[in-house]
Amino acid sequence: MELVADIQAMQAELAAWRKDIHAHPELGFEENRTADFVAQKLQSWGVQVHRGIGKTGLVGVLRQGNQPRAIGLRADMDALPIVEQNPFDHCSVHQGAMHACGHDGHTVMLLAAAKYLAQTRNFQGQVNFIFQPAEEGLGGAKAMLEDGLFEQFPCDRIYAMHNGPGLPVGKFAAVPGVRTAAGTFFDIDIQGKGGHGAFPHLTIDPIPIAAQVIGALQMLVSRATSPNESVVLSITMMHAGDAYNVIPDSARLSGTVRTFCLRKMHEIEQQVRDLAQSTAAGFGASASLDFQIPFHPVINDEATTAFAGDVCASIAGEGNVHRAGAPGTGSEDFSFMAEQVPGCYLIIGNGEHSSALHNPGYDFNDDALVYGGSFFARVAERELADAG
Numbered sequence: 529m530e531l532v533a534d535i536q537a538m539q540a541e542l543a544a545w546r547k548d549i550h551a552h553p554e555l556g557f558e559e560n561r562t563a564d565f566v567a568q569k570l571q572s573w574g575v576q577v578h579r580g581i582g583k584t585g586l587v588g589v590l591r592q593g594n595q596p597r598a599i600g601l602r603a604d605m606d607a608l609p610i611v612e613q614n615p616f617d618h619c620s621v622h623q624g625a626m627h628a629c630g631h632d633g634h635t636v637m638l639l640a641a642a643k644y645l646a647q648t649r650n651f652q653g654q655v656n657f658i659f660q661p662a663e664e665g666l667g668g669a670k671a672m673l674e675d676g677l678f679e680q681f682p683c684d685r686i687y688a689m690h691n692g693p694g695l696p697v698g699k700f701a702a703v704p705g706v707r708t709a710a711g712t713f714f715d716i717d718i719q720g721k722g723g724h725g726a727f728p729h730l731t732i733d734p735i736p737i738a739a740q741v742i743g744a745l746q747m748l749v750s751r752a753t754s755p756n757e758s759v760v761l762s763i764t765m766m767h768a769g770d771a772y773n774v775i776p777d778s779a780r781l782s783g784t785v786r787t788f789c790l791r792k793m794h795e796i797e798q799q800v801r802d803l804a805q806s807t808a809a810g811f812g813a814s815a816s817l818d819f820q821i822p823f824h825p826v827i828n829d830e831a832t833t834a835f836a837g838d839v840c841a842s843i844a845g846e847g848n849v850h851r852a853g854a855p856g857t858g859s860e861d862f863s864f865m866a867e868q869v870p871g872c873y874l875i876i877g878n879g880e881h882s883s884a885l886h887n888p889g890y891d892f893n894d895d896a897l898v899y900g901g902s903f904f905a906r907v908a909e910r911e912l913a914d915a916g
């Protein structure tokens with residue numbers, strides 16, 4: 529069990545790249561500087577670069593020999609609309625944008641493997657380095673697929689990694705089956721009839737109706753879902769009104785639903801619509817629902833995940849690889865890629881003392897770079913081992 533020595537030797541360089549990307553975060557589909565950075569590095573190592581796959585996404589292609597076998601290695605590049613609150617020198621210089629999910633680290637781990645594989649070329653076949661934009665709910669994976677990702681760059685298997693705060697550096701989780709939840713963003717628009725705040729009987733006040741809808745929706749999880757099934761329904765935004773003495777015409781409730789299967793998600797969608805419409809109708813108002821499903825559940829292919837677990841064990845030791853565990857209610861749009869190609873979505877330790885993902889004090893742990901880089905490098909070499 530060992531790290532790839534050539535990648536270990538790059539540690540200082542990798543950390544410098546990571547801090548540079550961290551200081552210059554870009555939101556989904558705006559990753560122009562990041563994509564330039566990645567493309568320039570790949571080209572300098574002789575990796576063929578294809579830009580504009582999913583707008584700001586790009587694919588690096590490294591081929592060795594004539595074997596048809598090919599694999600995909602995927603990293604995400606986008607940042608979040610968060611004001612960073614870190615005191616260190618590589619704090620975001622883009623006010624209101626922050627790498628609070630560690631996609632800066634994911635990008636650099638994939639670059640580390642690309643550099644190593646381009647220099648050593650100890651494989652037969654094709655490695656597709658997939659640098660995805662807009663993972664945080666804006667549909668980057670879908671955009672790449674719609675631009676023909678797997679038609680242009682066929683892959684027999686695909687691998688992706690996400691850092692895990694709380695998991696010690698040097699540990700991995702490679703677990704088969706459902707790993708992340710399906711996730712939706714929804715808006716309920718309640719249309720009442722506005723008027724004077726002193727004459728409510730002449731209006732249809734959408735605000736107490738919205739309150740009733742919120743209460744009714746709580747019943748979907750507590751009373752209408754089997755205890756053996758997991759559902760999260762959170763109302764995260766309420767908007768109505770502009771003045772003390774005006775009953776508004778309409779109100780909007782927005783939120784998110786998470787489930788581990790799409791069947792349940794479609795059930796919840798219908799139930800939310802029915803409840804909102806019937807509750808509003810009971811008070812003489814109307815309601816409409818917009819229900820978007822930007823994330824399907826990530827389902828790890830069994831054989832691919834066992835293979836990935838073995839690669840992790842070869843790097844970190846079997847005792848540092850979790851091969852079982854409950855899924856999380858977070859979401860990840862790698863799911864759409866893993867629906868088309870057998871895939872594995874790994875978790876790599878970001879340290880016990882790491883801030884939580886999406887927290888303004890979060891930072892990717894540079895000590896993890898050599899582990900992730902080694903994983904991507906070794907999984908490519910093993911998948912594409914020269915059978916002849």
Ligand SMILES: [Zn+2]
Binds near residue numbers: 628629664885886
């Ligand atoms: Zn995130």
Ligand SMILES: [Zn+2]
Binds near residue numbers: 629631663
């Ligand atoms: Zn993320």
